[in-house]
Amino acid sequence: MAEEKLPSRKDDYAEWYNQLVIKSEMADYAPVRGCMVVRPYGWALWENIQQALDKRFKATGHVNAAFPLLIPKSFLEKEKEHVEGFSPELAIVTIGGGEVLEEPLIVRPTSETVIGYMYAKWIKSYRDLPILINQWGNVVRWELRTKLFLRTLEFYWQEGHTAHASSDEAQEETLRMLDVYADFAITEAAVPVIKGIKTENEKFAGAVQSTTIEAMMGDTRALQSGTSHFLGQNFAKAFNIQYLDMNNTLQYCWTTSWGLSTRFIGAIVMTHGDDQGLILPPRLAPIQLVIIPIYKNDSERSSVMEVVEKLKTELSDIRIKIDDRTEVTPGFKFNDWEMRGVPLRMEVGPKDVEKKSVALSRRDRPGREGKSFVPQSNIGETVKTMLADIQDSLLVKATTFRDDNIYDPKNYEEMKEILSNGWAYSWWCGKESCEIRVKEDTKATTRCIPLDQEEGSGTCIVCGEKAKKKVYFARSY
Amino acid sequence: MAEEKLPSRKDDYAEWYNQLVIKSEMADYAPVRGCMVVRPYGWALWENIQQALDKRFKATGHVNAAFPLLIPKSFLEKEKEHVEGFSPELAIVTIGGGEVLEEPLIVRPTSETVIGYMYAKWIKSYRDLPILINQWGNVVRWELRTKLFLRTLEFYWQEGHTAHASSDEAQEETLRMLDVYADFAITEAAVPVIKGIKTENEKFAGAVQSTTIEAMMGDTRALQSGTSHFLGQNFAKAFNIQYLDMNNTLQYCWTTSWGLSTRFIGAIVMTHGDDQGLILPPRLAPIQLVIIPIYKNDSERSSVMEVVEKLKTELSDIRIKIDDRTEVTPGFKFNDWEMRGVPLRMEVGPKDVEKKSVALSRRDRPGREGKSFVPQSNIGETVKTMLADIQDSLLVKATTFRDDNIYDPKNYEEMKEILSNGWAYSWWCGKESCEIRVKEDTKATTRCIPLDQEEGSGTCIVCGEKAKKKVYFARSY
Numbered sequence: 001m002a003e004e005k006l007p008s009r010k011d012d013y014a015e016w017y018n019q020l021v022i023k024s025e026m027a028d029y030a031p032v033r034g035c036m037v038v039r040p041y042g043w044a045l046w047e048n049i050q051q052a053l054d055k056r057f058k059a060t061g062h063v064n065a066a067f068p069l070l071i072p073k074s075f076l077e078k079e080k081e082h083v084e085g086f087s088p089e090l091a092i093v094t095i096g097g098g099e100v101l102e103e104p105l106i107v108r109p110t111s112e113t114v115i116g117y118m119y120a121k122w123i124k125s126y127r128d129l130p131i132l133i134n135q136w137g138n139v140v141r142w143e144l145r146t147k148l149f150l151r152t153l154e155f156y157w158q159e160g161h162t163a164h165a166s167s168d169e170a171q172e173e174t175l176r177m178l179d180v181y182a183d184f185a186i187t188e189a190a191v192p193v194i195k196g197i198k199t200e201n202e203k204f205a206g207a208v209q210s211t212t213i214e215a216m217m218g219d220t221r222a223l224q225s226g227t228s229h230f231l232g233q234n235f236a237k238a239f240n241i242q243y244l245d246m247n248n249t250l251q252y253c254w255t256t257s258w259g260l261s262t263r264f265i266g267a268i269v270m271t272h273g274d275d276q277g278l279i280l281p282p283r284l285a286p287i288q289l290v291i292i293p294i295y296k297n298d299s300e301r302s303s304v305m306e307v308v309e310k311l312k313t314e315l316s317d318i319r320i321k322i323d324d325r326t327e328v329t330p331g332f333k334f335n336d337w338e339m340r341g342v343p344l345r346m347e348v349g350p351k352d353v354e355k356k357s358v359a360l361s362r363r364d365r366p367g368r369e370g371k372s373f374v375p376q377s378n379i380g381e382t383v384k385t386m387l388a389d390i391q392d393s394l395l396v397k398a399t400t401f402r403d404d405n406i407y408d409p410k411n412y413e414e415m416k417e418i419l420s421n422g423w424a425y426s427w428w429c430g431k432e433s434c435e436i437r438v439k440e441d442t443k444a445t446t447r448c449i450p451l452d453q454e455e456g457s458g459t460c461i462v463c464g465e466k467a468k469k470k471v472y473f474a475r476s477y
Numbered sequence: 478m479a480e481e482k483l484p485s486r487k488d489d490y491a492e493w494y495n496q497l498v499i500k501s502e503m504a505d506y507a508p509v510r511g512c513m514v515v516r517p518y519g520w521a522l523w524e525n526i527q528q529a530l531d532k533r534f535k536a537t538g539h540v541n542a543a544f545p546l547l548i549p550k551s552f553l554e555k556e557k558e559h560v561e562g563f564s565p566e567l568a569i570v571t572i573g574g575g576e577v578l579e580e581p582l583i584v585r586p587t588s589e590t591v592i593g594y595m596y597a598k599w600i601k602s603y604r605d606l607p608i609l610i611n612q613w614g615n616v617v618r619w620e621l622r623t624k625l626f627l628r629t630l631e632f633y634w635q636e637g638h639t640a641h642a643s644s645d646e647a648q649e650e651t652l653r654m655l656d657v658y659a660d661f662a663i664t665e666a667a668v669p670v671i672k673g674i675k676t677e678n679e680k681f682a683g684a685v686q687s688t689t690i691e692a693m694m695g696d697t698r699a700l701q702s703g704t705s706h707f708l709g710q711n712f713a714k715a716f717n718i719q720y721l722d723m724n725n726t727l728q729y730c731w732t733t734s735w736g737l738s739t740r741f742i743g744a745i746v747m748t749h750g751d752d753q754g755l756i757l758p759p760r761l762a763p764i765q766l767v768i769i770p771i772y773k774n775d776s777e778r779s780s781v782m783e784v785v786e787k788l789k790t791e792l793s794d795i796r797i798k799i800d801d802r803t804e805v806t807p808g809f810k811f812n813d814w815e816m817r818g819v820p821l822r823m824e825v826g827p828k829d830v831e832k833k834s835v836a837l838s839r840r841d842r843p844g845r846e847g848k849s850f851v852p853q854s855n856i857g858e859t860v861k862t863m864l865a866d867i868q869d870s871l872l873v874k875a876t877t878f879r880d881d882n883i884y885d886p887k888n889y890e891e892m893k894e895i896l897s898n899g900w901a902y903s904w905w906c907g908k909e910s911c912e913i914r915v916k917e918d919t920k921a922t923t924r925c926i927p928l929d930q931e932e933g934s935g936t937c938i939v940c941g942e943k944a945k946k947k948v949y950f951a952r953s954y
Contacts, residue, residue, distance in 0.1 A: 030545040031552070031594055032582060040540035040610060047541065063517035064524065068507040069546075069584075069615055069631050070568070075508070088575055091547070093584065095569040096630075097619030105509060107546075107570065107584070117508055127804065133517060138546055138615070142574030153573075154546050327604065 006339070008275045013219040017270060021148045024278050024340045026265065034146035034153040038262065041340065042149075044286035046156065046262055050136065052188045052284065053158065053260065056180045062132040062160060067115050069138075070105040075113040078238040082112065085205020089141040091153070107140040112206060112231070112257055115161045116239035123253065125244040126165050130173070134160040149266035150223070150477050157261030163241055163253040167232070170254035171209075174230040175451075177258040178211045181226035189264070190281040190394035191215050191271045192402055193225055194472065196448025201432050204257075208232035214447045214472065216402040217270035220422050222447045222474035225267045228258035266477070271398050272364075278341025279363050281394055282387040287321045289383055290337045294330050294349035303353050307376065311348070311358070314380050318387070338363060343390045344383065352376075364390050364397070406472075415461055415473065419444040423474040427467035429460035437462055438473055447472040483816070485752045490696040494747060498625045501755050501817045503742065511623035511630040515739065518817065519626075521763035523633065523739055527613065529665045529761065530635065530737065533657045539609040539637060544592050546615075547582040552590040555715040559589065562682020566618040568630075584617040589683060589708070589734055592638045593716035600730065602721040603642050607650070611637040626743035627700070627954050634738030640718055640730040644709070647731035648686075651707040652928075654735040655688045658703035666741070667758040667871035668692050668748045669879055670702055671949065673925025678909050681734075685709035691924045691949065693879040694747035697899050699924045699951035702744045705735035743954070748875050749841075755818025756840050758871055759864040764798045766860055767814045771807050771826035780830050784853065788825070788835070791857050795864070815840060820867045821860065829853075841867050841874070883949075892938055892950070896921040900951040904944035906937035914939055915950055924949040 006023070007015045021027050026042030029035075038046065054064070070093060076083045091107040094100060108114065119131060136158045143151050160177060164170040178195055185193045193213035203210035207229040215225045235241065236252040245251050272279040282288050293308050295301040308322060321342070323333050330347070337345060347359040358379070362370035374382050405422040409415035415424045419442040428434060428446065435446050449469050460467040483500065484492045498504050503519030506512075515523060531541075547570060553560045568584040571577060585591065596608060613635045620628050637654060641647040655672055662670045670690035680687035684706040692702045712718065713729040722728050749756040759765050770785050772778040785799060798819070800810050807824070814822060824836040835856070839847035851859050882899040886892035892901045896919040905911060905923065912923050926948050937944040 028595065028598070031549055031591065032545060032547050035545040035547060037545065037595055038543040040542045043542045044540065046543075063521065065517045065520045066515040066523075066615075066633060068509060068512040068514065069617065070509050070512060072508055090572070090574070091570045091582075092572040093568045094571045095567070095581075097567070097621070098565055104572075105568075114508065118505065118514055121505070138543075140546065144574065156543060 006275065006277065009218055009273075016273075016275070017266075018148065020273060020277055020339070021269065026269075027148045029148070032153070034143060036148050036152045036154070038156070041286060042265060045265060045268070045280070045284060048284045048286065049188075049264060050158075053180070053184055054136075056184060057134050057158075057160065060176060060180060062134045065133050065135055066137065067111050067118065067135055069108055071108050071111075071114045073104045073106050075117065076106060078113065079206045079234055081234075082206035086110070086141075089143065091140045091142055109139055109141045110257075110259070111135065111139075111159055111161065112235050113239070116235045116241055116255070119161075119163050119253070119255075120239050120241045123163060123241060123243050126246055129163060129165045129243060129253065130169065131163045132160075132173075133162070134158055147266075147477070149262055149269070151263070155261050155263065157259050159257060159259045162256045163236070164255070165243065165245065165251070165253070167254045170232075170256050171230050174209070174211060174228050174256045174258070177256070178213065178226075178228040181213050181228065181258070181260055184260075185213055185215070185225060185264075185267075186395065188281065188283045189268055189271075190391055190398060191225065191267055192395060192399040194448065194450055195452070196450040196472070198227075198448060199432075199435060199446045199471070201435050202446060204229045206231060206234055208234065211451075212448050215267050215271060216405060216423065216474075217267070217477065218273060218401075219270070220405045220474070222423065222472070222476040223263070223267050223270070224447070224476065225264055226258070226260035229256060231255045231257060272394055273341070276335075276366065277339030279394065280341040280343060282343045282391045285341065285343055286319065287340075287342045288319045288387055289315065289321075289344045289346055290333075290342045291320060291322045291346045291348060292330055292333050292337075293322070293324060294347055300350045304348055304350060307353050308348050311346075311376065311379055315383060318380070318383055344386060360386060362386065362390055364393055409461065412461055416442050419473060419475060423447070423472055424461070425470055425472055426461035427458035428469060428471040429463055429465045429467045430469065431460075431463070431465075434460055434462035442473075442475070444473045444475045447474050447476065483752065483754065486695060486750075493750075493752070494743075495625065497750060497754055497816070498746065503746075504625045506625070509630070511620060513625050513629045513631070515633070518763060519742060522742060522745070522757070522761060525761045525763065526665075526741060527635075530657070530661055531613075533661060534611050534635075534637065537653060537657060539611045542610050542612055543614065544588050544595065544612055546585055548585050548588075548591045550581045550583050552594065553583060555590065556683045556711055558711075559683035563587070563618075566620065568617045568619055586616055586618045587734075587736070588612065588616075588636055588638065589712050590716070593712045593718055593732070596638075596640050596730070596732075597716050597718045600640060600718060600720050603723055606640060606642045606720060606730065607646065608640045609637075609650075610639070611635055624743075624954070626739055626746070628740070632738050632740065634736050636734060636736045639733045640713070641732070642720065642722065642728070642730070644731045647709075647733050648707050651686070651688060651705045651733045651735070654733070655690065655703075655705040658690050658705065658735070658737055661737075662690055662692065662702060662741075662744075663872065665758065665760045666745055666748075667868055667875060668702065668744055669872060669876040671925065671927055672929070673927040673949070675704075675925055676909075676912060676923045676948070678912050679923060681706045683708060683711055685711065688928075689925050692744050692748060693882060693900065693951075694744070694954065695750060695878075696747070697882045697951070699900065699949070699953040700740070700744050700747070701924070701953065702741055703735070703737035706733060708732045708734060749871055750818070753812075753843065754816030756871065757818040757820060759820040759868045762818065762820055763796065764817075764819045765796045765864055766792065766798075766821045766823060767810075767819045768797060768799045768823045768825065769807055769810050769814075770799070770801055771824055777827045781825055781827060784830050785825050788823075788853065788856055792860060795857070795860055821863060837863060839863065839867055841870055886938065889938055893919050896950060896952060900924070900949055901938070902947055902949055903938035904935035905946060905948040906940055906942045906944045907946065908937075908940070908942075911937055911939035919950075919952070921950045921952045924951050924953065
């Protein structure tokens with residue numbers, strides 16, 4: 001039962017992450033290489049993420065459905081860029097019911113193709129548009145280098161697929177969903193993300209334009225945390241998604257797709273975690289408050305537990321856990337729940353019973369600074385206020401860290417140095433050759449062309465030619 | 478836009494079902510043979526089913542997690558009966574990332590094996606028990622004869638998998654979850670199910686004992702609607718799921734598994750539906766009340782819509798839909814929503830505006846009998862009371878239909894006749910040979926040995942030998 005310490009983030013960030021995800025029982029390795037098991041603690045976090053997103057999807061007019069896991073291999077080949085992007089990553093079913101299949105089936109890596117096929121069947125006229133459907137499910141991509149949550153052969157996600165009568169409407173939808181993702185990330189997960197457009201080189205295979213929310217992890221690497229794609233008429237033409245317009249003329253639809261996955265759990269771990277373990281944002285934490293009863297004997301136990309039970313009823317709209325294990329010490333429990341990132345800890349001992357108080361310790365402020373003694377009366381409000389404050393503080397802290405690690409290098413030499421330990425926000429001419437050079441020299445890629453940048457121009461940080469846009473460069477996961 | 482009529486149930490029950498599921502937009506055929514798309518209306522029903530079940534799972538101490546889709550083929554071979562049962566139904570991935578895999582992977586048909594492997598890794602001592610995990614997900618079984626919802630290559634379900642320190646505890650769990658299923662079916666879906674034990678011949682491949690909830694469909698065929706299995710130590714021994722007991726001795730665990738799938742949507746369709754279409758139980762219906770504004774001109778429209786909007790706010794805790802389409806007539810809308818099984822319809826016209834009333838029509842009582850005019854005041858309560866009454870009436874009606882079609886045949890000749898159009902509840906000696914004879918003569922199988930039967934004995938309806946248990950025989954889906 002002895003707790004083994006995590007490596008510090010400074011010593012070995014990758015090992016800190018891997019061990020923490022396992023140790024906190026968020027996930028485990030499955031028997032098949034590169035696959036994961038999402039354990040109950042991790043899945044409860046995902047369920048809270050799902051709820052927060054699903055509410056936003058429904059509020060913006062979307063409905064859920066389920067499309068098949070298995071897709072005829074020929075479907076993928078109908079969109080040229082799409083097949084080039086995904087072919088190397090496919091898991092292929094060649095045997096079904098004991099027989100070799102005439103046409104192999106791919107396990108979906110994403111569902112544009114099969115959903116396109118169905119939309120072509122369902123859409124007749126402009127009255128059927130827009131179609132605004134989301135799907136919660138699993139997909140498989142045969143990745144070579146895997147990492148729990150960040151990149152696994154199978155992962156869980158939602159994928160929205162919409163079809164519209166006009167290009168403008170589809171582009172609006174693309175940005176609307178990017179806003180939904182950003183609002184979710186910032187409000188619910190306290191992960192400050194930057195909204196932007198992917199370069200041609202980095203866009204989704206088959207998209208006209210890809211947009212992204214990019215987050216900075218605790219080691220300053222970037223993580224693409226959600227994407228929303230304007231697909232133009234690429235898939236509509238490949239799958240004949242057509243409608244009769246008001247003049248009874250057949251037109252191709254304009255489509256979008258957008259997705260956010262269990263990868264986002266990795267974003268939460270690496271945005272907020274410290275050397276003691278996870279720090280989960282209160283709005284998404286499976287357990288918001290852990291109560292640890294402290295006593296030396298049966299008589300103390302009974303008076304303490306009486307108070308704990310009373311507090312429990314007053315905290316009925318908070319997600320709480322009472323840790324009444326007898327085989328471990330309170331000290332062990334403190335470390336354990338700290339490691340698991342529970343935002344708030346309550347201790348109730350005999351003195352608290354006497355004084356009608358409890359001790360509250362904030363996970364985001366270790367030691368004395370985060371500890372306070374509060375009256376038992378009105379405990380629901382006290383806890384709620386403190387959780388809200390923790391949520392806010394996490395966002396401020398992560399935003400400050402991010403902004404402190406974004407630089408505006410003076411020249412290419414300075415940028416190369418910066419990119420070993422931070423982001424560069426620099427003018428870029430738009431040429432792929434400059435992106436490639438940066439990648440070769442530093443392993444960093446363009447993360448996005450942020451949407452909210454001011455008009456202006458400068459000289460490309462790489463080649464010195466005229467540039468109209470600034471772009472974020474960073475090493476990424 | 479002309480509505481094509483469904484075939485009547487009497488003329489062609491199978492076609493009535495197939496056309497209804499497509500026409501109501503619950504599901505559609507996917508491009509791969511035997512696969513389905515669950516469309517938004519069907520998926521919304523499934524989401525309500527999920528919520529009703531998940532609440533019950535959590536109330537009985539279970540948590541959710543996610544285990545991998547892909548399972549090494551060798552895993553299946555570790556439990557002899559399990560591999561025999563599932564081998565003919567497998568979809569097998571043989572290529573991953575462009576290369577032929579050393580060991581083929583099966584797309585899970587059910588997850589006992591891979592979950593057993595993980596439990597063996599996680600469980601150390603009696604303190605880790607019981608493990609009570611559920612998973613919501615998709616599975617694939619290569620079925621030859623498929624039917625939307627009832628039997629598809631891929632389907633959606635939940636599968637609970639628990640591990641216990643004792644046989645008694647595992648058997649209690651098996652029956653607890655059967656009770657949860659029965660309570661869900663009866664309370665939420667108004668589907669009166671019979672709880673019982675499957676015969677040896679009909680049990681799950683790998684179980685010691687399988688229990689089931691069996692429902693009678695509108696054509697009197699039986700539908701297995703949920704199952705809960707006591708797996709003994711079969712999977713524990715195959716996967717080394719062991720724990721140290723209080724005396725520090727290594728013991729094998731006792732495990733259970735239980736599942737309910739999108740097949741249950743088929744049960745709802747065929748239990749309640751009539752020749753006009755679906756009748757959805759109010760507690761699960763995606764739309765509980767549809768409001769149809771009726772007007773002839775703009776001035777009527779504006780006064781009607783004003784009332785509709787006011788009623789809408791008063792009905793905020795009801796799942797409502799306002800059908801304000803202008804391209805179709807009210808009559809078309811009536812038929813359309815009737816076909817889609819919305820339990821209650823509200824019409825609001827100029828006269829209703831004047832009289833401060835609305836017209837309500839119950840889906841379960843066609844025509845005048847089900848229509849009433851009620852005051853607009855207190856509409857929330859009125860609607861809620863009526864929905865509750867519809868829910869109750871559906872259960873009464875389905876129970877009466879079921880009981881009217883269960884017979885106690887005097888002899889085998891009579892049983893054979895009965896089984897062409899009903900269930901037989903008869904003494905059975907317990908021998909497989911008698912089950913096989915009934916199946917060969919009538920296509921009917923033993924559905925279950927009901928749990929709540931009185932002690933007694935009789936003579937086997939097939940062979941005339943002494944029998945201690947009565948059993949349900951029926952043709953099934």
